[in-house]
Amino acid sequence: MIENAISAENLRVHYPNFDLFIDHFDLPCGYVMGLIGRNGAGKTTLIEALLDSTPARAQHCKLLGMQMDQNERQIKNQLGVVSDRFVFPDSYHAMKLMRRIGPFYDQFDEVLYHKLLNRFRLPLGKPFGEFSAGMKVKLSIIFALSHHPKLMILDEPTANLDPVSRREVLDLLYEFMQQEDHSLLFSTHNTADLDKIADYVTCLENGHVKFSASKEILMENWQHFRCEGKIPKEMKAFVLKPKPTETGWEGMCTHAAQLRHLPVVFTPATLEEIMLAQDLTYEEL
Template identity: 45%
Template sequence: MTYAIEVSNLRKKFNQFQLNDISFSLPTGTIMGFVGENGAGKTTTIKCILSLLKKDAGTIKIFGSNIKDDNLTIKEQIGVVFDDIHFPETLTAQQINKFLQETYVNWDTSYYFDLLKQLKVTINKPIKELSRGMKMKLSIIIALAHHPKLLILDEPTSGLDPIVRDEILDLFLEFMQDEKHSILFSSHITSDLEKIADYITFIHEGEILFSENKDVLLYELGIWKGSKEQSLELPTNAKIRSRESAYGVEILVKRNEVSSAFQLDQPTIEEIMLFFVKGVRV
Protein backbone atom coordinates (compact mmCIF):
# COMPACT_ATOMS: atom_id res chain seq x y z
CA MET A 1 0.00 0.00 0.00
CA THR A 2 1.30 3.48 -0.84
CA TYR A 3 0.52 6.56 1.16
CA ALA A 4 -0.17 10.11 0.05
CA ILE A 5 0.60 11.46 3.52
CA GLU A 6 2.48 9.85 6.40
CA VAL A 7 2.75 11.72 9.67
CA SER A 8 4.60 10.15 12.54
CA ASN A 9 5.27 11.45 16.02
CA LEU A 10 4.67 15.04 14.98
CA ARG A 11 5.19 17.54 17.77
CA LYS A 12 4.65 21.26 17.78
CA LYS A 13 4.57 23.34 20.92
CA PHE A 14 3.01 26.76 21.48
CA ASN A 15 2.61 28.67 24.72
CA GLN A 16 -0.74 27.17 25.69
CA PHE A 17 -1.20 24.32 23.24
CA GLN A 18 0.78 21.50 21.74
CA LEU A 19 0.51 18.74 19.19
CA ASN A 20 1.60 15.59 20.93
CA ASP A 21 3.02 12.69 18.91
CA ILE A 22 0.56 13.00 16.05
CA SER A 23 0.69 9.94 13.79
CA PHE A 24 -1.56 8.89 10.94
CA SER A 25 -1.30 7.82 7.32
CA LEU A 26 -3.53 8.61 4.36
CA PRO A 27 -3.51 5.68 1.89
CA THR A 28 -3.36 6.67 -1.78
CA GLY A 29 -6.76 6.65 -3.45
CA THR A 30 -8.74 7.40 -0.29
CA ILE A 31 -10.37 10.30 1.52
CA MET A 32 -9.51 10.89 5.14
CA GLY A 33 -11.80 12.98 7.30
CA PHE A 34 -9.78 14.85 9.90
CA VAL A 35 -12.16 15.73 12.72
CA GLY A 36 -12.01 17.39 16.09
CA GLU A 37 -13.56 20.28 17.93
CA ASN A 38 -12.37 23.88 17.43
CA GLY A 39 -8.85 24.30 18.76
CA ALA A 40 -8.16 20.54 18.78
CA GLY A 41 -5.14 20.94 16.48
CA LYS A 42 -6.52 20.20 13.00
CA THR A 43 -5.27 23.40 11.37
CA THR A 44 -1.94 23.24 13.20
CA THR A 45 -1.40 19.69 11.93
CA ILE A 46 -2.30 20.72 8.37
CA LYS A 47 -0.01 23.73 8.57
CA CYS A 48 2.84 21.46 9.69
CA ILE A 49 2.12 19.11 6.77
CA LEU A 50 2.30 22.09 4.41
CA SER A 51 5.46 23.44 6.12
CA LEU A 52 3.62 26.64 7.01
CA LEU A 53 4.62 25.89 10.59
CA LYS A 54 7.97 24.43 11.58
CA LYS A 55 7.57 21.16 13.45
CA ASP A 56 9.49 20.59 16.67
CA ALA A 57 9.84 16.85 16.12
CA GLY A 58 8.55 13.97 14.01
CA THR A 59 8.48 13.17 10.32
CA ILE A 60 6.04 14.17 7.60
CA LYS A 61 6.14 12.53 4.21
CA ILE A 62 4.08 13.39 1.17
CA PHE A 63 4.09 10.84 -1.68
CA GLY A 64 6.85 9.07 0.28
CA SER A 65 9.20 12.08 0.33
CA ASN A 66 9.95 14.56 3.01
CA ILE A 67 8.29 17.77 1.82
CA LYS A 68 11.47 19.76 2.38
CA ASP A 69 13.53 17.50 0.12
CA ASP A 70 11.53 18.12 -2.99
CA ASN A 71 9.43 21.09 -2.13
CA LEU A 72 8.39 22.51 -5.48
CA THR A 73 7.76 19.17 -7.21
CA ILE A 74 5.53 18.08 -4.35
CA LYS A 75 3.73 21.42 -4.24
CA GLU A 76 2.97 21.09 -7.96
CA GLN A 77 0.98 17.97 -7.08
CA ILE A 78 -0.98 19.38 -4.14
CA GLY A 79 -4.13 21.46 -4.12
CA VAL A 80 -4.85 23.32 -0.89
CA VAL A 81 -8.11 24.85 0.29
CA PHE A 82 -8.36 26.83 3.51
CA ASP A 83 -11.54 28.07 5.16
CA ASP A 84 -11.30 31.29 3.13
CA ILE A 85 -9.85 32.35 -0.18
CA HIS A 86 -6.48 33.95 0.47
CA PHE A 87 -6.13 36.13 -2.60
CA PRO A 88 -6.16 39.94 -2.38
CA GLU A 89 -9.81 40.94 -2.60
CA THR A 90 -9.48 43.15 -5.66
CA LEU A 91 -8.53 40.21 -7.89
CA THR A 92 -11.07 38.55 -10.19
CA ALA A 93 -11.32 34.89 -11.22
CA GLN A 94 -10.05 35.96 -14.65
CA GLN A 95 -6.93 37.57 -13.15
CA ILE A 96 -6.37 34.58 -10.87
CA ASN A 97 -6.27 32.40 -13.98
CA LYS A 98 -3.50 34.56 -15.47
CA PHE A 99 -1.55 34.35 -12.22
CA LEU A 100 -1.92 30.57 -11.89
CA GLN A 101 -1.07 29.96 -15.55
CA GLU A 102 2.36 31.34 -14.70
CA THR A 103 2.50 29.43 -11.40
CA TYR A 104 1.70 25.79 -12.17
CA VAL A 105 3.31 23.73 -14.92
CA ASN A 106 0.08 21.74 -15.31
CA TRP A 107 -2.41 24.58 -15.01
CA ASP A 108 -5.44 23.75 -17.16
CA THR A 109 -7.15 26.98 -18.21
CA SER A 110 -10.03 25.34 -20.04
CA TYR A 111 -10.78 23.02 -17.11
CA TYR A 112 -10.66 26.06 -14.77
CA PHE A 113 -13.20 27.97 -16.86
CA ASP A 114 -15.35 24.84 -17.31
CA LEU A 115 -15.52 24.43 -13.53
CA LEU A 116 -16.30 28.13 -13.04
CA LYS A 117 -19.14 27.77 -15.52
CA GLN A 118 -20.36 24.49 -14.01
CA LEU A 119 -20.48 25.98 -10.51
CA LYS A 120 -21.75 29.36 -11.73
CA VAL A 121 -18.87 31.40 -10.33
CA THR A 122 -18.72 34.94 -11.70
CA ILE A 123 -15.55 35.53 -13.67
CA ASN A 124 -15.18 39.30 -13.75
CA LYS A 125 -16.24 40.36 -10.27
CA PRO A 126 -13.56 41.11 -7.67
CA ILE A 127 -13.39 38.54 -4.88
CA LYS A 128 -14.72 41.06 -2.35
CA GLU A 129 -18.04 41.15 -4.24
CA LEU A 130 -18.50 37.35 -4.23
CA SER A 131 -20.66 35.56 -1.66
CA ARG A 132 -18.97 33.19 0.80
CA GLY A 133 -20.24 30.21 -1.18
CA MET A 134 -18.82 31.64 -4.43
CA LYS A 135 -15.48 32.35 -2.76
CA MET A 136 -15.19 28.80 -1.48
CA LYS A 137 -16.20 27.34 -4.84
CA LEU A 138 -13.54 29.50 -6.50
CA SER A 139 -11.02 28.37 -3.90
CA ILE A 140 -11.78 24.71 -4.63
CA ILE A 141 -11.66 25.23 -8.40
CA ILE A 142 -8.24 26.86 -7.98
CA ALA A 143 -7.09 23.79 -6.03
CA LEU A 144 -8.36 21.42 -8.72
CA ALA A 145 -7.40 23.10 -11.99
CA HIS A 146 -3.75 22.06 -12.01
CA HIS A 147 -4.77 18.39 -11.73
CA PRO A 148 -3.19 17.68 -8.33
CA LYS A 149 -2.84 14.18 -6.93
CA LEU A 150 -3.57 15.27 -3.37
CA LEU A 151 -6.08 17.73 -1.97
CA ILE A 152 -5.51 19.13 1.50
CA LEU A 153 -8.69 20.81 2.69
CA ASP A 154 -8.96 22.76 5.92
CA GLU A 155 -12.63 23.36 6.76
CA PRO A 156 -13.62 23.99 3.12
CA THR A 157 -17.35 23.62 3.79
CA SER A 158 -17.70 25.53 7.06
CA GLY A 159 -20.28 28.29 6.93
CA LEU A 160 -21.77 27.09 3.63
CA ASP A 161 -25.39 26.19 2.98
CA PRO A 162 -26.29 22.52 2.29
CA ILE A 163 -26.77 23.12 -1.47
CA VAL A 164 -23.29 24.57 -1.96
CA ARG A 165 -21.79 21.93 0.33
CA ASP A 166 -23.41 19.22 -1.76
CA GLU A 167 -22.02 20.71 -4.99
CA ILE A 168 -18.57 20.86 -3.43
CA LEU A 169 -18.73 17.27 -2.16
CA ASP A 170 -19.71 16.14 -5.66
CA LEU A 171 -16.57 17.84 -7.00
CA PHE A 172 -14.45 15.94 -4.51
CA LEU A 173 -16.09 12.64 -5.45
CA GLU A 174 -15.44 13.42 -9.13
CA PHE A 175 -11.80 14.12 -8.25
CA MET A 176 -11.60 10.73 -6.54
CA GLN A 177 -12.55 8.88 -9.73
CA ASP A 178 -8.82 8.63 -10.36
CA GLU A 179 -7.45 5.98 -8.00
CA LYS A 180 -4.15 7.84 -7.62
CA HIS A 181 -5.92 10.80 -6.04
CA SER A 182 -6.27 11.33 -2.29
CA ILE A 183 -7.91 13.87 0.00
CA LEU A 184 -7.19 14.96 3.55
CA PHE A 185 -10.39 16.74 4.59
CA SER A 186 -10.50 18.60 7.88
CA SER A 187 -13.98 19.49 9.06
CA HIS A 188 -16.22 19.53 12.04
CA ILE A 189 -19.26 19.01 9.84
CA THR A 190 -19.21 15.28 10.35
CA SER A 191 -22.20 14.63 8.07
CA ASP A 192 -20.04 15.74 5.10
CA LEU A 193 -17.38 13.26 6.10
CA GLU A 194 -19.92 10.47 6.55
CA LYS A 195 -20.89 11.01 2.91
CA ILE A 196 -17.44 10.88 1.38
CA ALA A 197 -14.66 9.80 3.77
CA ASP A 198 -13.01 6.38 3.77
CA TYR A 199 -11.04 6.98 6.96
CA ILE A 200 -11.69 9.13 9.99
CA THR A 201 -8.87 10.54 12.09
CA PHE A 202 -10.00 12.17 15.30
CA ILE A 203 -7.83 14.72 17.06
CA HIS A 204 -8.58 16.00 20.55
CA GLU A 205 -6.50 18.47 22.60
CA GLY A 206 -3.51 17.96 20.30
CA GLU A 207 -3.59 14.16 20.39
CA ILE A 208 -4.93 11.60 17.94
CA LEU A 209 -7.63 9.57 19.66
CA PHE A 210 -8.21 7.26 16.71
CA SER A 211 -7.47 6.95 13.01
CA GLU A 212 -9.74 4.28 11.59
CA ASN A 213 -11.63 3.08 8.54
CA LYS A 214 -15.03 4.80 8.55
CA ASP A 215 -16.96 1.58 7.95
CA VAL A 216 -15.20 -0.05 10.87
CA LEU A 217 -16.28 2.86 13.05
CA LEU A 218 -19.86 2.97 11.85
CA TYR A 219 -20.60 -0.74 11.50
CA GLU A 220 -18.37 -2.35 14.09
CA LEU A 221 -19.36 0.03 16.87
CA GLY A 222 -22.79 0.41 18.37
CA ILE A 223 -24.55 2.50 20.99
CA TRP A 224 -26.35 0.75 23.79
CA LYS A 225 -28.87 2.74 25.83
CA GLY A 226 -30.36 1.75 29.16
CA SER A 227 -30.14 2.14 32.91
CA LYS A 228 -26.94 1.84 34.94
CA GLU A 229 -28.11 -1.45 36.40
CA GLN A 230 -28.90 -2.91 32.97
CA SER A 231 -25.49 -1.81 31.68
CA LEU A 232 -23.82 -4.20 34.11
CA GLU A 233 -25.04 -7.05 31.90
CA LEU A 234 -22.88 -5.83 29.00
CA PRO A 235 -19.52 -7.61 28.70
CA THR A 236 -16.79 -5.34 30.10
CA ASN A 237 -14.43 -5.92 27.16
CA ALA A 238 -17.14 -4.67 24.76
CA LYS A 239 -17.43 -1.26 26.39
CA ILE A 240 -15.38 1.60 24.96
CA ARG A 241 -16.83 4.79 26.40
CA SER A 242 -19.94 5.68 28.34
CA ARG A 243 -22.00 8.83 28.81
CA GLU A 244 -24.73 9.61 31.23
CA SER A 245 -27.88 11.01 29.72
CA ALA A 246 -31.23 12.24 31.06
CA TYR A 247 -32.65 8.76 30.52
CA GLY A 248 -29.86 6.70 31.98
CA VAL A 249 -26.61 5.74 30.39
CA GLU A 250 -25.32 5.41 26.82
CA ILE A 251 -22.39 3.14 26.10
CA LEU A 252 -20.30 2.89 22.97
CA VAL A 253 -19.59 -0.78 22.44
CA LYS A 254 -17.87 -3.16 20.04
CA ARG A 255 -20.69 -4.92 18.20
CA ASN A 256 -18.91 -8.24 17.81
CA GLU A 257 -18.33 -8.46 21.56
CA VAL A 258 -22.01 -7.98 22.39
CA SER A 259 -24.75 -10.59 22.16
CA SER A 260 -27.48 -9.91 19.60
CA ALA A 261 -29.92 -9.88 22.52
CA PHE A 262 -28.80 -6.34 23.24
CA GLN A 263 -30.34 -3.74 21.00
CA LEU A 264 -27.68 -1.45 19.54
CA ASP A 265 -28.05 1.76 17.53
CA GLN A 266 -25.65 2.58 14.73
CA PRO A 267 -23.54 5.56 15.79
CA THR A 268 -22.81 8.63 13.70
CA ILE A 269 -19.30 10.08 13.60
CA GLU A 270 -20.57 13.00 15.65
CA GLU A 271 -21.82 10.63 18.36
CA ILE A 272 -18.52 8.75 18.38
CA MET A 273 -16.71 12.09 18.74
CA LEU A 274 -18.94 13.05 21.64
CA PHE A 275 -18.29 9.72 23.37
CA PHE A 276 -14.54 10.28 23.10
CA VAL A 277 -14.67 13.92 24.22
CA LYS A 278 -17.47 13.98 26.78
CA GLY A 279 -17.67 10.33 27.74
CA VAL A 280 -15.59 8.35 30.19
CA ARG A 281 -13.46 5.29 29.67
CA VAL A 282 -15.24 2.17 30.91
Protein backbone atom coordinates in the same frame (compact mmCIF):
# COMPACT_ATOMS: atom_id res chain seq x y z
CA MET B 1 1.84 3.80 -6.53
CA ILE B 2 3.17 4.96 -3.16
CA GLU B 3 1.50 3.52 -0.06
CA ASN B 4 0.67 6.76 1.80
CA ALA B 5 -0.28 10.15 0.41
CA ILE B 6 0.62 11.63 3.82
CA SER B 7 3.01 10.08 6.30
CA ALA B 8 4.25 11.77 9.48
CA GLU B 9 5.93 10.56 12.64
CA ASN B 10 6.98 12.45 15.77
CA LEU B 11 5.47 15.70 14.53
CA ARG B 12 5.97 18.53 17.03
CA VAL B 13 4.80 22.15 16.91
CA HIS B 14 5.32 24.52 19.83
CA TYR B 15 3.57 27.85 20.39
CA PRO B 16 3.48 29.89 23.62
CA ASN B 17 -0.05 28.68 24.45
CA PHE B 18 -0.34 25.49 22.43
CA ASP B 19 1.64 22.36 21.60
CA LEU B 20 0.92 19.81 18.90
CA PHE B 21 2.28 16.29 19.49
CA ILE B 22 1.47 13.76 16.78
CA ASP B 23 3.31 10.46 17.14
CA HIS B 24 1.93 8.90 13.98
CA PHE B 25 -0.29 10.18 11.15
CA ASP B 26 -0.93 8.42 7.82
CA LEU B 27 -3.39 8.87 4.97
CA PRO B 28 -3.30 5.88 2.59
CA CYS B 29 -3.30 6.73 -1.11
CA GLY B 30 -6.72 6.66 -2.71
CA TYR B 31 -8.70 7.48 0.43
CA VAL B 32 -10.45 10.38 2.17
CA MET B 33 -9.72 11.32 5.77
CA GLY B 34 -11.93 13.64 7.78
CA LEU B 35 -10.12 15.56 10.51
CA ILE B 36 -12.35 16.54 13.42
CA GLY B 37 -12.07 18.08 16.89
CA ARG B 38 -13.23 21.07 18.87
CA ASN B 39 -12.06 24.59 18.09
CA GLY B 40 -8.45 24.86 19.21
CA ALA B 41 -7.86 21.10 19.10
CA GLY B 42 -5.05 21.49 16.56
CA LYS B 43 -6.66 20.73 13.19
CA THR B 44 -5.38 23.83 11.40
CA THR B 45 -1.99 23.57 13.12
CA LEU B 46 -1.63 19.98 11.92
CA ILE B 47 -2.52 20.94 8.36
CA GLU B 48 -0.04 23.83 8.42
CA ALA B 49 2.66 21.56 9.85
CA LEU B 50 2.10 19.04 7.06
CA LEU B 51 2.42 21.88 4.55
CA ASP B 52 5.66 23.03 6.20
CA SER B 53 4.20 26.43 7.12
CA THR B 54 4.78 26.22 10.89
CA PRO B 55 7.93 25.90 13.03
CA ALA B 56 7.40 22.14 13.09
CA ARG B 57 9.94 19.50 13.99
CA ALA B 58 9.38 16.07 12.51
CA GLN B 59 11.51 12.99 12.41
CA HIS B 60 9.59 11.88 9.35
CA CYS B 61 7.05 13.83 7.26
CA LYS B 62 6.27 13.14 3.62
CA LEU B 63 3.60 14.20 1.15
CA LEU B 64 3.17 11.92 -1.85
CA GLY B 65 6.28 10.05 -0.77
CA MET B 66 8.47 13.17 -0.78
CA GLN B 67 9.80 15.59 1.85
CA MET B 68 8.75 19.21 1.37
CA ASP B 69 12.17 20.70 2.11
CA GLN B 70 13.77 18.56 -0.61
CA ASN B 71 11.01 18.39 -3.24
CA GLU B 72 8.91 21.53 -2.77
CA ARG B 73 8.19 22.19 -6.46
CA GLN B 74 7.35 18.55 -7.24
CA ILE B 75 4.99 18.35 -4.28
CA LYS B 76 3.22 21.65 -4.94
CA ASN B 77 2.61 20.66 -8.55
CA GLN B 78 0.65 17.64 -7.28
CA LEU B 79 -0.93 19.30 -4.23
CA GLY B 80 -4.15 21.28 -3.98
CA VAL B 81 -4.69 23.37 -0.84
CA VAL B 82 -7.85 25.20 0.24
CA SER B 83 -7.68 27.20 3.48
CA ASP B 84 -8.51 30.67 4.71
CA ARG B 85 -4.81 30.95 5.56
CA PHE B 86 -3.95 30.59 1.86
CA VAL B 87 -6.28 33.08 0.17
CA PHE B 88 -6.11 34.86 -3.16
CA PRO B 89 -5.60 38.66 -3.34
CA ASP B 90 -8.92 40.46 -2.93
CA SER B 91 -8.39 42.42 -6.16
CA TYR B 92 -7.89 39.31 -8.33
CA HIS B 93 -10.80 38.02 -10.39
CA ALA B 94 -11.01 34.52 -11.84
CA MET B 95 -9.27 35.39 -15.11
CA LYS B 96 -6.47 37.26 -13.37
CA LEU B 97 -5.91 34.28 -11.09
CA MET B 98 -5.51 32.07 -14.13
CA ARG B 99 -3.08 34.46 -15.84
CA ARG B 100 -0.98 35.38 -12.80
CA ILE B 101 -0.97 32.24 -10.65
CA GLY B 102 -1.85 29.44 -13.08
CA PRO B 103 1.59 29.50 -14.80
CA PHE B 104 3.26 28.53 -11.51
CA TYR B 105 1.83 25.02 -12.02
CA ASP B 106 3.21 22.75 -14.72
CA GLN B 107 -0.17 21.17 -15.49
CA PHE B 108 -2.59 24.06 -15.07
CA ASP B 109 -5.56 23.23 -17.30
CA GLU B 110 -7.29 26.36 -18.61
CA VAL B 111 -9.99 24.33 -20.36
CA LEU B 112 -10.91 22.52 -17.13
CA TYR B 113 -10.77 25.82 -15.21
CA HIS B 114 -13.27 27.48 -17.57
CA LYS B 115 -15.47 24.38 -17.56
CA LEU B 116 -15.72 24.37 -13.76
CA LEU B 117 -16.26 28.13 -13.56
CA ASN B 118 -19.18 27.80 -15.97
CA ARG B 119 -20.57 24.76 -14.14
CA PHE B 120 -20.71 26.65 -10.84
CA ARG B 121 -21.78 29.93 -12.44
CA LEU B 122 -18.94 31.96 -10.97
CA PRO B 123 -18.46 35.46 -12.42
CA LEU B 124 -15.24 35.87 -14.40
CA GLY B 125 -14.62 39.55 -13.71
CA LYS B 126 -15.75 39.96 -10.09
CA PRO B 127 -12.91 40.55 -7.57
CA PHE B 128 -12.27 37.73 -5.11
CA GLY B 129 -12.78 40.12 -2.18
CA GLU B 130 -16.40 40.70 -3.25
CA PHE B 131 -17.26 37.00 -3.38
CA SER B 132 -19.53 35.40 -0.81
CA ALA B 133 -18.06 32.74 1.49
CA GLY B 134 -19.48 29.98 -0.69
CA MET B 135 -18.16 31.52 -3.90
CA LYS B 136 -14.69 31.89 -2.39
CA VAL B 137 -14.58 28.23 -1.41
CA LYS B 138 -15.83 27.10 -4.82
CA LEU B 139 -13.28 29.23 -6.68
CA SER B 140 -10.46 28.05 -4.39
CA ILE B 141 -11.36 24.39 -4.98
CA ILE B 142 -11.82 24.93 -8.73
CA PHE B 143 -8.42 26.59 -9.00
CA ALA B 144 -6.79 23.80 -6.98
CA LEU B 145 -8.41 21.10 -9.12
CA SER B 146 -7.39 22.80 -12.35
CA HIS B 147 -3.73 21.87 -12.00
CA HIS B 148 -4.63 18.17 -11.64
CA PRO B 149 -3.40 17.49 -8.08
CA LYS B 150 -3.09 13.99 -6.68
CA LEU B 151 -3.53 15.16 -3.08
CA MET B 152 -6.02 17.74 -1.81
CA ILE B 153 -5.77 19.24 1.68
CA LEU B 154 -8.66 21.42 2.80
CA ASP B 155 -9.22 23.26 6.07
CA GLU B 156 -12.94 23.59 6.87
CA PRO B 157 -14.06 23.71 3.22
CA THR B 158 -17.78 23.63 4.08
CA ALA B 159 -17.76 26.01 7.06
CA ASN B 160 -20.41 28.75 6.85
CA LEU B 161 -21.84 27.40 3.59
CA ASP B 162 -25.54 27.10 2.91
CA PRO B 163 -26.86 23.57 2.29
CA VAL B 164 -26.86 23.93 -1.51
CA SER B 165 -23.28 25.23 -1.64
CA ARG B 166 -22.15 22.53 0.80
CA ARG B 167 -23.63 19.83 -1.41
CA GLU B 168 -21.98 21.31 -4.51
CA VAL B 169 -18.58 21.41 -2.81
CA LEU B 170 -18.88 17.82 -1.57
CA ASP B 171 -19.98 16.65 -5.02
CA LEU B 172 -16.88 18.27 -6.51
CA LEU B 173 -14.63 16.54 -3.99
CA TYR B 174 -16.40 13.24 -4.57
CA GLU B 175 -15.72 13.54 -8.29
CA PHE B 176 -12.05 14.27 -7.58
CA MET B 177 -11.82 11.01 -5.64
CA GLN B 178 -13.04 8.88 -8.54
CA GLN B 179 -9.43 8.43 -9.68
CA GLU B 180 -7.79 5.73 -7.59
CA ASP B 181 -4.49 7.62 -7.12
CA HIS B 182 -6.22 10.69 -5.65
CA SER B 183 -6.27 11.35 -1.89
CA LEU B 184 -8.04 13.92 0.27
CA LEU B 185 -7.58 15.29 3.78
CA PHE B 186 -10.14 17.76 5.08
CA SER B 187 -11.06 19.20 8.45
CA THR B 188 -14.68 19.75 9.38
CA HIS B 189 -17.14 20.30 12.20
CA ASN B 190 -20.00 18.87 10.18
CA THR B 191 -20.45 15.12 10.60
CA ALA B 192 -22.69 15.07 7.51
CA ASP B 193 -19.53 15.78 5.49
CA LEU B 194 -17.96 12.66 6.97
CA ASP B 195 -21.06 10.61 6.18
CA LYS B 196 -20.89 11.56 2.51
CA ILE B 197 -17.23 11.13 1.55
CA ALA B 198 -14.88 10.10 4.40
CA ASP B 199 -13.17 6.70 4.53
CA TYR B 200 -11.21 7.46 7.71
CA VAL B 201 -11.89 9.72 10.69
CA THR B 202 -9.18 11.22 12.90
CA CYS B 203 -10.13 13.19 16.02
CA LEU B 204 -7.73 15.67 17.63
CA GLU B 205 -7.93 16.84 21.23
CA ASN B 206 -5.55 19.34 22.84
CA GLY B 207 -2.92 18.79 20.16
CA HIS B 208 -2.99 14.99 20.30
CA VAL B 209 -4.71 12.28 18.27
CA LYS B 210 -7.63 11.12 20.39
CA PHE B 211 -8.56 8.37 17.97
CA SER B 212 -8.10 7.46 14.33
CA ALA B 213 -10.05 4.70 12.58
CA SER B 214 -11.86 3.81 9.41
CA LYS B 215 -15.42 5.10 9.30
CA GLU B 216 -16.58 1.53 8.72
CA ILE B 217 -14.94 0.32 11.94
CA LEU B 218 -16.43 3.22 13.90
CA MET B 219 -19.91 2.47 12.62
CA GLU B 220 -19.57 -1.26 13.29
CA ASN B 221 -18.35 -0.81 16.86
CA TRP B 222 -20.11 2.25 18.21
CA GLN B 223 -23.79 1.32 18.26
CA HIS B 224 -26.88 1.80 20.38
CA PHE B 225 -27.88 -1.19 22.46
CA ARG B 226 -31.00 -2.36 24.24
CA CYS B 227 -31.26 -5.41 26.47
CA GLU B 228 -33.80 -7.12 28.68
CA GLY B 229 -32.85 -7.49 32.32
CA LYS B 230 -29.28 -6.79 33.44
CA ILE B 231 -26.48 -5.69 31.13
CA PRO B 232 -24.33 -8.78 30.37
CA LYS B 233 -21.17 -8.79 32.49
CA GLU B 234 -18.98 -9.25 29.42
CA MET B 235 -20.36 -6.02 27.99
CA LYS B 236 -20.20 -3.66 30.97
CA ALA B 237 -16.71 -2.33 30.25
CA PHE B 238 -17.87 -1.11 26.82
CA VAL B 239 -21.08 0.68 27.80
CA LEU B 240 -21.55 4.45 27.91
CA LYS B 241 -24.20 6.23 29.98
CA PRO B 242 -26.61 3.29 30.37
CA LYS B 243 -30.20 4.24 31.11
CA PRO B 244 -32.84 1.99 32.67
CA THR B 245 -35.91 1.10 30.65
CA GLU B 246 -39.14 -0.55 31.79
CA THR B 247 -37.67 -4.00 31.15
CA GLY B 248 -33.89 -3.53 31.07
CA TRP B 249 -31.22 -1.10 29.87
CA GLU B 250 -30.20 0.97 26.85
CA GLY B 251 -27.23 3.13 25.89
CA MET B 252 -24.17 3.25 23.64
CA CYS B 253 -21.73 0.37 23.18
CA THR B 254 -18.15 0.89 21.94
CA HIS B 255 -17.43 -2.70 20.85
CA ALA B 256 -20.66 -3.94 19.29
CA ALA B 257 -18.89 -5.92 16.55
CA GLN B 258 -17.35 -8.36 19.03
CA LEU B 259 -20.41 -8.64 21.28
CA ARG B 260 -23.10 -9.68 18.84
CA HIS B 261 -23.29 -13.14 20.36
CA LEU B 262 -24.86 -11.64 23.48
CA PRO B 263 -28.66 -11.40 23.98
CA VAL B 264 -28.60 -7.69 23.12
CA VAL B 265 -30.22 -5.69 20.31
CA PHE B 266 -27.78 -3.37 18.53
CA THR B 267 -28.85 -0.54 16.21
CA PRO B 268 -26.62 1.78 14.17
CA ALA B 269 -25.63 5.17 15.60
CA THR B 270 -25.03 8.25 13.49
CA LEU B 271 -21.54 9.68 13.23
CA GLU B 272 -22.75 12.73 15.14
CA GLU B 273 -23.88 10.49 18.01
CA ILE B 274 -20.56 8.65 17.93
CA MET B 275 -18.59 11.91 18.01
CA LEU B 276 -20.63 13.21 20.94
CA ALA B 277 -20.08 9.93 22.76
CA GLN B 278 -16.32 10.39 22.39
CA ASP B 279 -16.56 13.21 24.93
CA LEU B 280 -17.86 10.72 27.49
CA THR B 281 -15.10 8.13 27.26
CA TYR B 282 -12.65 6.55 24.87
CA GLU B 283 -11.86 2.88 24.48
CA GLU B 284 -9.18 1.70 22.07
CA LEU B 285 -10.91 0.50 18.92
